[in-house]
Amino acid sequence: MLIWVLFKMALRSLVTHKLRTFLTALGIIIGVASVISMISIGEGARLQTLNTISKFGTNIISIKPGQQKSRHVTTGKVDTLTLDDANFIENNTPLITGVAAQVYRSSQLKFENKNTNTTVRGTGPSYARVANFTLDRGRYFNDEEVRSAQRVCVVGSTVLKNIFEGINPLGKTIKVDGKNFLVIGVTASKGALSWFDPDDQIFIPVTTAQKRVFGMKHIQSIDVQAAKIEDLEIIKEDISRFLRQRHNILEGQEDDFYVQNSSEFLNSWGNAAKTFTYLLGGIAGISLMVGGIGIMNIMLVSVTERTREIGIRKAIGAKKKEILQQFLIESVLISFLGGGIGILLGIAISRIVSNIGGWETIVSTQSIILAFGFSVMIGVFFGFYPANKAANLNPIDALRYE
Amino acid sequence: MIEVERLAKIYQIGEQKVTALAGVDFSIDKGEFVAIMGPSGSGKSTLMNLLGCLDLPSSGVYRLENLDIQGLKADQLAEVRNRRIGFVFQNFNLLPRATAQENTELPLLYGRVPNASQIALEALERVGLSHRAKHKPTELSGGERQRVAIARALVNRPAIILADEPTGNLDSITGAEIMKLFHDLNRESVTLILVTHEPEIAQQAKRIIQMRDGKIVSDEMNEVMPC
Numbered sequence: 001m002l003i004w005v006l007f008k009m010a011l012r013s014l015v016t017h018k019l020r021t022f023l024t025a026l027g028i029i030i031g032v033a034s035v036i037s038m039i040s041i042g043e044g045a046r047l048q049t050l051n052t053i054s055k056f057g058t059n060i061i062s063i064k065p066g067q068q069k070s071r072h073v074t075t076g077k078v079d080t081l082t083l084d085d086a087n088f089i090e091n092n093t094p095l096i097t098g099v100a101a102q103v104y105r106s107s108q109l110k111f112e113n114k115n116t117n118t119t120v121r122g123t124g125p126s127y128a129r130v131a132n133f134t135l136d137r138g139r140y141f142n143d144e145e146v147r148s149a150q151r152v153c154v155v156g157s158t159v160l161k162n163i164f165e166g167i168n169p170l171g172k173t174i175k176v177d178g179k180n181f182l183v184i185g186v187t188a189s190k191g192a193l194s195w196f197d198p199d200d201q202i203f204i205p206v207t208t209a210q211k212r213v214f215g216m217k218h219i220q221s222i223d224v225q226a227a228k229i230e231d232l233e234i235i236k237e238d239i240s241r242f243l244r245q246r247h248n249i250l251e252g253q254e255d256d257f258y259v260q261n262s263s264e265f266l267n268s269w270g271n272a273a274k275t276f277t278y279l280l281g282g283i284a285g286i287s288l289m290v291g292g293i294g295i296m297n298i299m300l301v302s303v304t305e306r307t308r309e310i311g312i313r314k315a316i317g318a319k320k321k322e323i324l325q326q327f328l329i330e331s332v333l334i335s336f337l338g339g340g341i342g343i344l345l346g347i348a349i350s351r352i353v354s355n356i357g358g359w360e361t362i363v364s365t366q367s368i369i370l371a372f373g374f375s376v377m378i379g380v381f382f383g384f385y386p387a388n389k390a391a392n393l394n395p396i397d398a399l400r401y402e
Numbered sequence: 403m404i405e406v407e408r409l410a411k412i413y414q415i416g417e418q419k420v421t422a423l424a425g426v427d428f429s430i431d432k433g434e435f436v437a438i439m440g441p442s443g444s445g446k447s448t449l450m451n452l453l454g455c456l457d458l459p460s461s462g463v464y465r466l467e468n469l470d471i472q473g474l475k476a477d478q479l480a481e482v483r484n485r486r487i488g489f490v491f492q493n494f495n496l497l498p499r500a501t502a503q504e505n506t507e508l509p510l511l512y513g514r515v516p517n518a519s520q521i522a523l524e525a526l527e528r529v530g531l532s533h534r535a536k537h538k539p540t541e542l543s544g545g546e547r548q549r550v551a552i553a554r555a556l557v558n559r560p561a562i563i564l565a566d567e568p569t570g571n572l573d574s575i576t577g578a579e580i581m582k583l584f585h586d587l588n589r590e591s592v593t594l595i596l597v598t599h600e601p602e603i604a605q606q607a608k609r610i611i612q613m614r615d616g617k618i619v620s621d622e623m624n625e626v627m628p629c
Contacts, residue, residue: 002511013499312496315454316484317480317483317558319481396451
């Protein structure tokens, strides 16, 4: 009952000083709004990136050549992986559903009078399945075409847009680094990541790429698709063992290749993005702290201004605790008010960012609870010192205060 | 009702010890109307603070309604002030943003007394101010403000009402009205202790205690003048 009276008193004092209350709450409003909107932007960016990355398939192990080391100093990439390695893995590893050896390079494409620069990727027939590409038109090249190094190609949708523009590309001939290739298929669009557009590439048989275009004996990457995600670790171990054997690596020597599974990549990416979100939230949190200091400042002023009032209350029987509560309620009310408005403002800001800026934002319930809870805690924390100062005033001095 | 024995208050100001109250003895019975007089620096304010449980004595005994005050802690003193003492100050000391009724209610709220607003209204009625219950102090005259303060002082049915220069900020006519109100309350057996340096005001009390240099120099019954 008394607490309700104290609440009413606190509310009245805040209403009496409307502008002061608003300005004090403004610090919290800005703090909460920025925490919520920053986290929503960070979360949006994280999920968008993860979604796009997972389009490449999550049950993929990718093998890359290692680095040459001399006395523990990296001196360069080594060309350790061969097409035979890929074939061996394909034929001997259990629990896998596909292997795609790859070579790739940026090359010039030419069709009639149009040309463009794109990634030319030499792969095997199972690449489309392993890399999660579907065909929009035509077909992918088959084993026979790979074995005999045919000059056929499948183009990505960005390439299609860039050089074919409304022409049906199937059966047309394009030039890749000056050599003629027959277009036999078009992949369906996967959507671009900010740093990489998977649709901006063409696919040719790996053998053709090695012998006729790039002139290289080694391969640059092997993607292995697992039947089940749970088997990724076992498969990784098998592959490492095979490759160490085939490359004659002795016990105790380092691998001359890297094996990484895509879920690790996804995780590390997710973690990086999460760190980014925390960073944004943390910076916004600092403004919340500054808001809290604002509350403390104003409450100290308020306690000094109302010394006489405190003296009167004490003279007629208010206990320390009751004075403390009254001032604490005031500071918590300010932070409550600031938190409430801040939530609305934060949601509004993230809406605006996604509508105008085109960024995906996600306002999570956790971030709202976090920001609001934090702001109320700040009200208690920064309100406590002034309230305690009020509660400990000597009634005689307080009554005499002018 | 009040028993005071060898009550002393010594302040330490830097190196110096200042004796504000040098051991006084007296007792006050229920229903008395006592004026404490003396020039400034005589120790009457210190005595007032001690009697009002706003401060603790350096030594001596103060017993209020058989309760020993000198050993109490801050919150216990607050409770004694709330239940047993009513204050009337020279400068009224009302909360500026609260109405007359809310000001009067305040001791009841801190004392967690149910029906506070009704009791507060009755107290205002008693000082003849129930028609101004919803007004704030700034909308009231000086005399009216002091009436609100008196209503607040007696709303908790305290053992004593302590009035510190209650007419000091009022003109003589309004002051006389306030004194008449005190007389009325005293007739209804409210115990009153009035601190003043004005002889005309003190003359209206039934008993006058004169102080000088922290000591009581005279303690006499007084023939009350009709006012």
